Amino acid sequence: MEFRxxxxxxxxxxxxxxxNSIDDKIAQHISAEEKTTLQQLKDQLNADSSESRLEAQKQLMEFKINICDKYNIGNIISxxxxxxxxxxxxxxxxxxxxNMDGVTGKRMAEAMAMMGGSAALPQYMSDDDLCRIIEYMNTRHPLYRTPLTLKSDKKIYNFENIISKRDLPAVVIIDQDDQLVGILHKRDVQSVNKDTPVTKLMVTERLVTSKPxxxxxxxxxxxxxxxxxxxPILDESGHPFGVLTEKLAAMSLRYKPHQGxxxxxxxVLATVGALNRDPVEKAKMLINxxxxxxxxxxxxxDQGIQSYRNLNKIANxxxxxxxxxxxKIPIIAGNVVTPEATxxxxxxxADIIKVGIGPGAMCSTRxxxxxxxxQLAAVMKCVNAAEPYGKHIWADGGIKxxxxxxxxxxAGASQVMVGSWFAGTMESPGDLKYDFEGHKYKENFGMASRSASEKRSQRDTMREILGHRSEGSNRSFVYLDPDRPSVMDIIHYIIDGVTSSMTYVGAQNLSxxxxxANIGIQSQIGYEEGKPLDIVKIKRI
Known part of the structure; x- marks a missing residue:
């Protein structure tokens, strides 16, 4: 036994x-003579008296300010x-x-790619579903969102069944020839009889549309x-081709799409089981x-040799x-948590190594x-192992x-995988449900849970009686954030935080x-100190 x-x-x-990276930037610009002057000023900081050290510090800062003005460096990063x-x-x-069943499907894949990110289709999707979604993604427009459409002979209950599938304010109503005949807004169906025809409430006059x-x-x-x-964006035949809202259009100005x-x-990414007996055929299907x-x-x-054998076959x-x-088709392989396995x-x-065992919200392995x-320690150690080979790490799990x-x-991860947080969005695969207070939620489960185990396991009498092995939450309710119901909203929230963090350390890019970045260690009390006060505790008096 080894104890660490x-x-x-x-x-x-x-x-x-x-x-503050200003010293590094100054060093990149100044002449040899200015470097000598800078060093002389720094040496004066070792003076005997505090008055002399203070004066030296003032002279040093004045010199740095003049250098920055001279070379136009050190402006604030936005x-x-x-x-x-x-x-x-x-x-x-x-x-x-x-790549979780309760997180990623067709809608999530489209939304993530439009924002510039990626989504990984789960391992246990059928081959037909995988190919159908990949084909769907290969035909999407990078700017226009796929519209929700409804035939004009449908009822309000049909409208309500599809409006929850995407974070869109309206549905495009089409005739039997798929021509636009109206727009039905979510706001116009409140407290309406569910059997009301959509044609009774849809807007038909002065419709504003555009060409693609x-x-x-x-x-x-x-x-x-x-x-x-x-x-609505209409093609040359008048068929709905896509839609834009003010928010979607504004998002596209900030986020460049991830195209195929x-x-x-x-x-779009897709998953192959590392321990499958012959994953090469599935990989061929995905590539084609x-x-x-x-x-x-x-x-x-990192168990045995089978996973490495399969990885080598797919890499070839x-x-x-x-x-x-x-x-280029990158191969992402994992999960591991040690430098040796990396x-x-x-x-x-592998081009990229997926790191994380046990940090996920739906995972009970640890x-x-x-x-x-x-998780953070695992990421740092695996990054250090991968860097000399020019390879990268994806941090998988624990993101809240x-x-x-x-x-x-x-810490060096090139990308971060998010699971349960994204399960509570309009774009995740599950049906939107309501609790007794009317709050919206979706169901989610871990990929090592009993539900997932039953989906992937062959018939086994013992397991059918005693239950399948489980290392994850079998069922959980993930509530939608009323302020951020779409995964696009959450991504914008995340990136606002990340980019602000980057400016705090003077970083123009992720490299x-x-x-x-200098990462420190804090106690749980330190973590609690950094949290905002619960809004419930600061109600107006």
């Missing part, structure tokens, strides 16, 4: 120390101008929707001019369908495809087995707040963030 005494950090036990492109070059946003060549800025101006917030191969459609990246996944990748398959097409995965052919590692994402990226 070192303290290892979770996200709660860590914080990022503010850092959170709106920093570059949050992932260090691994995959996509334009360092956030991935996790309008820019985001022009769309915003058109909507403002006509005092509308919903803009050859800048066609939108990107047009997948943008492949995740080779199991709870503990992908290499041959890339040589024939010039399209290096082994790299040797077997609680039930004692196996795993505090924007600060967690910032810490993972500061500088990793280089500049």
């Amino acid at each position: 005494e070192s303290f290892e950090q979770t996200y709660n036990e860590a914080f990022i120390i503010p850092f 959170r709106d101008t920093v570059d949050f492109t992932p260090r691994d070059g995959f996509g334009n946003l360092p956030i991935v929707a996790a 060549d309008i820019s985001a800025v022009d769309a915003i101006n058109l909507m403002k001019k006509n005092k509308v917030k919903f803009l 191969h050859g800048k066609k459609g939108l990107a 369908a047009g997948v943008t990246g492949i995740i080779l996944d199991t709870a503990h990748f 398959l992908v290499s041959n495809y890339e040589n024939a097409t010039d399209y 290096v082994r995965i790299i040797g077997a052919g 609680y039930e087995t004692g196996v795993g590692r505090p 707040t924007p600060r967690d994402v910032a810490l993972a990226l500061a 500088e963030f990793f280089r500049n």
Whole structure:
């Protein structure tokens, strides 16, 4: 037995120390003569008296200010101008929707890619569903959201069944020839009989539409001019091609979409089981369908040799495809938590290593087995192992707040995978439900839970009687945030936090963030101190 005494950090036990990079920037610009002067001023800081040291500090700061003015350096970095492109070059946003049944499906994949991120289709989807969604993603427009449409002979209850599928304020009503005949807004169906025909309430006059060549800025101006917030995009035949809202158009100005191969459609990841007997055929199917990246996944990748054998086979398959097409298909493999396993995965052919055992909100592995590692410590150690090989780490699990994402990226993760937090959004696969107080929620379960185990396991009499092995929550209710019901809202909230964190350490991009960030350790009391006071406790008197 080996006992390791070192303290290892979770996200709660860590914080990022503010850092001013001005000295580094000055060193990059000044002449040899100015470097000599700078060193002389620094030497004076060692004077015997406090008065002399104070005077030396004033002279040093005056010199630095003059140098910054001379070379035009040291201007304040704005959170709106920093570059949050992932260090691994995959996509334009360092956030991935996790490969969980309750998190990622068609709607989540589209929303994530439109924001510049990625979504990973789960391992246990049927082959038909995987190919259907990949084909769907390959035909999506990078700016216009896929519209919700309803035939004109439908009723209000049909409208309510589909309006909850996306964070859109209205549904496009079409005739039997798929021509636009009206728009039905969510606001117009409150307290209405569910059997009312949609034609009774839809707007049909002075409809504002556009052709599929309008820019985001022009769309915003058109909507403002006509005092509308919903803009159907029609193709040459008058069929609904897409939709824009003011929010969607504004989001596109901030977030560059993650497009598929050859800048066609939108990107999407898909998952293959790392311990499958023959994953190569499934990988071939995904590649032929047009997948943008492949995740080779199991709870503990570093066991035996089978997972490495399968990874090596898929790496050879992908290499041959890339040589024939010039399209890059990254292979993401995991999960692991040790530097040794990280290096082994790299040797077997992975481009990116997925790190995390037990930190997820739906996972009880560490609680039930004692196996795993505090997530932030695992990320830091695996990053250090991967860096010499030019490979990258994705931090998988434990993300509950924007600060967690910032810490993972500061620790060197090139991307962060989010699961349960995204399960409580309009775009997740589950049906929208309401509790007895009318609050919206969706159901979610862990990928090592009994529900997931039953889906993937063969018929087994013993397990049918005693129950399937479970290391995760079998069922949970994830409530939608009324202020952020869409995954797009949550991503914007996360990126606001991350980009602000980057400015605190003088980072213009995520590579500088990793280089500049200094992560400290705090107690639980320190973590509690940093939390805002519960709004319930500060009601107006």
